[in-house]
Amino acid sequence: MGLAAASITIAGCMSKIPVGILGATGAVGQRFIQLLADHPWFEVAEVAASDRSAGKTYAQACTWRLPGAPKRAVADLVVKGLDQPFASKLLFSGLDSSVAGEAETALAQKGHAVVSNSRNHRNDPDVPLLIPEINPEHLDSIACQKKHTGGGYIVTNPNCSVMGLAIAMAPLHRAYGVTEVAVATLQALSGAGYPGVASLDVADNIIPYIGGGEEEKIETEPLKILGDWKTSAFVNAPIRISASVHRVAVVDGHTMAVFLRFAKRPTAAEAARTMAAFKGEPQARDLPTAPKHPIHVLTAVDRPQPRLDRDLEGGMAVSVGRVRDDSLFDLKFEALVHNTIRGAAGAAILNAELLQARGLLS
Numbered sequence: 001m002g003l004a005a006a007s008i009t010i011a012g013c014m015s016k017i018p019v020g021i022l023g024a025t026g027a028v029g030q031r032f033i034q035l036l037a038d039h040p041w042f043e044v045a046e047v048a049a050s051d052r053s054a055g056k057t058y059a060q061a062c063t064w065r066l067p068g069a070p071k072r073a074v075a076d077l078v079v080k081g082l083d084q085p086f087a088s089k090l091l092f093s094g095l096d097s098s099v100a101g102e103a104e105t106a107l108a109q110k111g112h113a114v115v116s117n118s119r120n121h122r123n124d125p126d127v128p129l130l131i132p133e134i135n136p137e138h139l140d141s142i143a144c145q146k147k148h149t150g151g152g153y154i155v156t157n158p159n160c161s162v163m164g165l166a167i168a169m170a171p172l173h174r175a176y177g178v179t180e181v182a183v184a185t186l187q188a189l190s191g192a193g194y195p196g197v198a199s200l201d202v203a204d205n206i207i208p209y210i211g212g213g214e215e216e217k218i219e220t221e222p223l224k225i226l227g228d229w230k231t232s233a234f235v236n237a238p239i240r241i242s243a244s245v246h247r248v249a250v251v252d253g254h255t256m257a258v259f260l261r262f263a264k265r266p267t268a269a270e271a272a273r274t275m276a277a278f279k280g281e282p283q284a285r286d287l288p289t290a291p292k293h294p295i296h297v298l299t300a301v302d303r304p305q306p307r308l309d310r311d312l313e314g315g316m317a318v319s320v321g322r323v324r325d326d327s328l329f330d331l332k333f334e335a336l337v338h339n340t341i342r343g344a345a346g347a348a349i350l351n352a353e354l355l356q357a358r359g360l361l362s
């Protein structure tokens, strides 16, 4: 099967790269459809979900839960099952983790570039856990995958809380060497997909538990992200992290209280300046979904707040506030990330933009 990857020039105009969305009917899948509606490079050509949805049009299969509506061209697409062939080289995955593992492996073996939100392959020894501002050199691991797939590969983005934590930590780790972190998260309801936690459980309440190994992901994924790719293996960053997670009655936006210890202690003002100045390859390349500033350091004493700050830079920026000295650790601050944009679909789209910019989609 020839997979459609490169854009073609027609009458002097650059046509867009066709892409497929796996799990297109879910919370993350709907964000993909929303964020790709006017994307300058990518165009949604195929959608897939479970057998419950396959064979219906996207409009029939999906209960749309975001503002606005999908474009007519997407609403009319017939939803595929995972066992059907896909013509697009690039497949975004927002599949439930019960099926993502096997499905993504099979699709990479058929030659697809699978850009996934699911947890299943994040710890694979040759799969990058990519945040383009932090570890673009981890894409070198794709060459190892291609040796056993024959051409396709998987790229993952981290857990939605890890996205906020790792972006805030990265410039501090580079400058001052983070050694220990304690983090308590306050995570939004949309992080559990739809319908998520029952309203009678969460209204007037906080639930101090999130299933699926959430604390373990927060304690381990940043080590791979902030670590190195050395020829044929990832080497974790030598940082110890302790996490405690909570589900709160917020629709979108994960907040976290972060406490850090360093090899070389910065002042709070130095740490704030270092975070505010952070930029990486997406900014240097001016990728379409890249925020101008990956971290916004807010100075008001009562920020960040999810309702007010989660949509900064289209939901792609992490906001950090209350950066201050700590008497037990060295430093503490609050961080906020939009969990279904920077923490999921927006992250995967930025990953795919980097793949295209580096010539890895042809």
Ligand SMILES: NC(=O)c1ccc[n+]([C@@H]2O[C@H](COP(=O)([O-])OP(=O)(O)OC[C@H]3O[C@@H](n4cnc5c(N)ncnc54)[C@H](OP(=O)(O)O)[C@@H]3O)[C@@H](O)[C@H]2O)c1
Pocket: 022, 023, 024, 025, 026, 027, 028, 029, 048, 049, 050, 051, 052, 053, 054, 082, 094, 095, 096, 097, 099, 100, 117, 118, 119, 158, 159, 160, 190, 191, 192, 193, 194, 339, 340, 343, 344
């Ligand atoms: N929500 C977040 O903030 C967030 C953030 C980062 C990562 N993630 C990860 O992203 C993935 C999707 O999360 P979500 O919140 O969007 O979940 P969700 O709302 O429950 O959506 C799950 C999607 O997977 C599809 N699916 C379920 N079982 C399937 C099967 N047997 N075969 C094929 N498709 C199947 C569903 O299709 P049907 O509609 O047909 O059932 C739906 O499209 C998960 O792995 C999650 O851990 C989520």
